[in-house]
Amino acid sequence: MARISLQERKQKVLQIVIHHYIRTAKPVGSETIIEQYKLEVSPATVRNILAELEKEGFLTHPHTSSGRIPTDKGYRFYVDSLMNLQQLTQEEEQRIDKEYESQRMALDSVMQETSKMLSMLSHYTGFVLTPAPAVDRLKRLELVKVDRDRILAVLVTETGLIRHKIINLDQEVNSTELLAINRLLNKNVFGISVNDIGLEILKRLQQEKVKQVKYINLMEKLVQQAFALDEEGELYLEGASNILSQPDFADYEKVRNIFKVIDEKKMLCDLLEEEVRHDGVKVIIGEETPCKELQECSIVTSTYRAGDKTLGALGIIGPKRMEYSKMIALVDYFSKLINKTLNRTTNPEPRPDQQVLGRKISRK
Amino acid sequence: MARISLQERKQKVLQIVIHHYIRTAKPVGSETIIEQYKLEVSPATVRNILAELEKEGFLTHPHTSSGRIPTDKGYRFYVDSLMNLQQLTQEEEQRIDKEYESQRMALDSVMQETSKMLSMLSHYTGFVLTPAPAVDRLKRLELVKVDRDRILAVLVTETGLIRHKIINLDQEVNSTELLAINRLLNKNVFGISVNDIGLEILKRLQQEKVKQVKYINLMEKLVQQAFALDEEGELYLEGASNILSQPDFADYEKVRNIFKVIDEKKMLCDLLEEEVRHDGVKVIIGEETPCKELQECSIVTSTYRAGDKTLGALGIIGPKRMEYSKMIALVDYFSKLINKTLNRTTNPEPRPDQQVLGRKISRK
DNA sequence: ATTAGCACTCTGGGCAATAGAGTGCTAATT
């Protein structure tokens, strides 16, 4: 009985420390806790509790005579158990919705816009990882001749992603031939995942009785080049400079490392592609990250999907001392929003615009 | 007679100071000058010269008892008159050429790759501004139906730039109609600058006797949306984190400002679009920039063109204390390289690949 | 189990002293 309330108090103290530290960026001492959160105990008691919490690994000391700051383990516990989940305010939600309502953009623009808004609203760094075309399903494939021996292939996937690619041929194709090929391909292309398309198309084509053997060869070339899987998802990243405003990163070395990672989007892509399997919001705190350079950061990400397939990720990067509850709400909201957008694009129904994007989610 | 050699000596000292400061980032004193560059005069004389140079505005003092550092005016004089123009080393040129030889990429990839290489080779921040489609001439326009009432327009310009745009219609078009429209447009589209295309196309279409009035309306819609000039040139920017490695930017405030500008690519775009009229390499030093936040930086840019039209810009951003001669050589080389690439793409001749891109320029 | 009291530790700011770098000026030299 007493045990439980003891534990409760301990948790309360931990919560206070983390909460306070998140707000102020200054180590928290026993006095502060009592003054600002009116606990009905003496500083000495709090000190005892703090010492225990430290022994258990939730808090630490920068130096002997300073207040406590959370460890990664501390943050983790806070995020998992202590934190009250927050909702975005109505204003915030409206602000976001408005941006999306205003125009029906191409998917790329949506993604870019989203990363911008994530960064603006979080005051941290926002990102969106678009699907690698490979995981997506093809909807249309258009071939356009641009040169004697070069062709532009435009892929439109079911989710609305558009990619183009220049294809070099070693023989000339005339426009009518190309048109024929194009038609043929489009008949066979629909609904196949880009991954499997190489094999699948060729297989199907052989079933149709294609007279000219020339076509087959040509198409092999085409298909090979167009769907070479070198293409990764793209990473939109905005607000990198926000990192510099965080007092946490006064240390030059730290900042440089972080920026190196951000600069080389590659690393981040890999990291995120790992996460893409998970569903729902995920929080990566400090050393939990596989990427050494980001050990001083936390990442809040979520995924988005179309139908049953997880397509990409989005989220924010900030200091470990982060407003987790707010960030989780934010990332979650955006992820849901993108989901709606995608599924709207996928199923072209007569579309009463506002209803899908508007109030519905805000007012729960 | 004596006058001239006096002036010469003065310039020599100025050159030494700037050169040394560029290398070491430390203010240069009279002793250093004599020791390291074996002038045949005493420190006192050098001090007199330094004082004069300062009075004339080429040098300055951080504080009473430190060596001299160049002012913007000093750098300017150095760049205009003092600096020996440098060539890239053969290794460097080969390294660059190799990258370009290896694949015939889509233009976008070329641009991105270029900004990466600029950043790598300079150790500063590299950028490429692609042409706003508006200044370019159209080569093909392809329309692809993606939805009940949405169409994807793909523009291919003469220089090889590819842009796509989603177009929302308020009526449905069936595929055969679209094909007809598409064919009609392409007959009329070739060689018109994207800027004029709206008017021009409609004019020409009226000359052809288009039977269905429906088409005309539709095309108006299409053309309007497809060529809405909101599209700016894109800015590829790489190596922003290199800025952080420069000792010049130890001051947090400065760095933050610079990053803010880099983050908001918009500002840089505007700045560069100003420069696009100039031909050849241009150097912008410190306060010469119209952009307050970049007063601590210098920019070396050049343009690239296809035929007679200047299309875009490229270059690097670094500290004022910059290896100008090397950077000028670098930027110049890349600008010429892109010019070659563009003009190759424009005139599709039977193409012995290596010759165009390879040795030819390197050895001159 | 809690608390009061107190000694202890560490930071950070202020202050003074000092060495070093480099100038600027004056007077002597060529």
Add this chain to the structure above:
DNA sequence: AATTAGCACTCTATTGCCCAGAGTGCTAAT
């Protein structure tokens, strides 16, 4: 008239030191 030597002067940067403040940890009392 230009150059140079010599020297006083100024400013930085480092060091050591002191002291106040914050906060802890321990012990003994409640």
